[in-house]
Amino acid sequence: MVTNEQAAQVAAKVEHPACRFSVAPMLDWTDRHCRYFHRLLSENTQLYTEMVTTGAIIHGKADYLAYNEEEHPLVLQLGGSNPADLAHCAKLAQERGYDEVNLNVGCPSDRVKNGRFGACLMGEADLVAQCVSAMREVVDIPVTVKTRIGIDDQDSYEFLTDFISTVSEKSGCQDFTIHARKAWLSGLSPKENREIPPLDYPRVYQLKRDFPHLTMAVNGGVKTMEEIEAHLVHLDGVMVGREAYQNPYLLAEIDQRLFGSDKPVKKxxxxxxxxxxxxxxxxxxxxxxxxxxxxxxxxxxxxxxxxxxxxxxxxxxxxxxxxxxxxxxxxxxxxxxxxx
Structure with missing residues (x-):
């Protein structure tokens, strides 16, 4: 339960505005129409594209980088594990005006695993560091990582801290969004992976305490403004997924409650x-x-x-x-x- 004093501190403390509140990248949901709609509800919420694979961008016939100018601040989430391909796509993203590029190290679907990207990359921290380094070398915009707290039986706190320290120290990545569930790479569907593995928020809080120099946001199971404010007592940011889509009016008070806006809440x-x-x-x-x-x-x-x-x-x-x-x-x- 957040006290009135803590809520006031949360509202006043905008140290990391870029990640303070965001709507998660969601396949088949957060397309450009959805993002335009969400932007009408909140001017400050950071919006993400659906995950786009490097192969789709490089070899696809459609324009997978198209968006509406009104969507800023906007993050392109990439799926891939080839450093050169990721660097190429990150450079394209910067040229097209994206505000940030995010590497997906959290999606647990079989299709993603077979393509060697998503949550399976948690088991290859050195490769993730190489990917992030390659992107950071060619762009000036932030390159960030979205990951889980573990995969399969590799779910110890030591495994998580090894992953974060390896990626941050070897690549210079400063920004992580942590989905507070582990992922089962076999046996659970993507939908089940969003619901069955238990949430462990205290583990993410501990991660921030152990890496205070890194910017950290939490994702997973957040449904109310009160929960958002409670997480912000411990962390730099909160990312909301399904609730923001299924109950989008949740976004209507974000600017006032989290960013100090004095504009009236829209009806x-x-x-x-x-x-x-x-x-x-x-x-x-x-x-x-x-x-x-x-x-x-x-x-x-x-x-x-x-x-x-x-x-x-x-x-x-x-x-x-x-x-x-x-x-x-x-x-x-x-x-x-x-x-x-």
Missing amino acids: RREIVEAMYPYIERQLANGSYLGHISRHMLGLFQNMPGARQWRRHISENAHKPGAGIEVLEQAMAKIPAHLDV
Whole structure:
């Protein structure tokens, strides 16, 4: 439980604003439409791309680095283990205007393991250090690492500290985000790896105490503003994943509570209406409403009319020619007298 005094200290202490609060990179979720929507909720929250592999960037036909200028501060998360390829992609990211590059050392899926990147790299700390060094040599923007507290049976605190010390000392990396669960590389699905291994926040707190010179943020299982503030008593930053996506209005108070903003907290209706010009531009460029509106389904979570809001969008956003009238009709499902 955070005391009023601690909450005030958290609000006043903005020593590491870049990592202070962020929305986690999530495959199939945090695309550019999602990030634009989240930016309307919070000006200061650091946003991440979905993880993009070096192979996709180098050999793919699509533009995997595209984003909206409004998304800054924005981090490109890379998946890979070839130092030269990672350096090439980091350089491209800097040229395209990204604010930071992050190396994924936390994703536990079989596809990632077979590609020799993600959480399996925790077992190859020297290689991770080589990868980070190669990127840092060619860019001026920060290069950071997102990792777990362990993998499989390699889950001792000594293993974790060896990994952090090796990567930080050999590469010069100063910034780590720690998912406070270990990953099972075999036997659990990615979804199960986000839920079944127990959370161990005290271990991450201890890591910060043992490496006070490093900037450290925690990720995993965080759902409320009170939990965010409690973690910030011990750490430099907090990263929220699924809750920020499924209950995006959590972001609405971040600027005021964590960054000292004196701007009024935006209402949900304001956020929806602020999305209209963006949606119309995207539709004119060939996007489909459903690709954008799916990220907005949780905006009225736990409010009267929330189910009807979600249902109307889900049933109509995919139809040919669907436009902002679908959102206007869905918003009419929210009781008009509510100041939301």
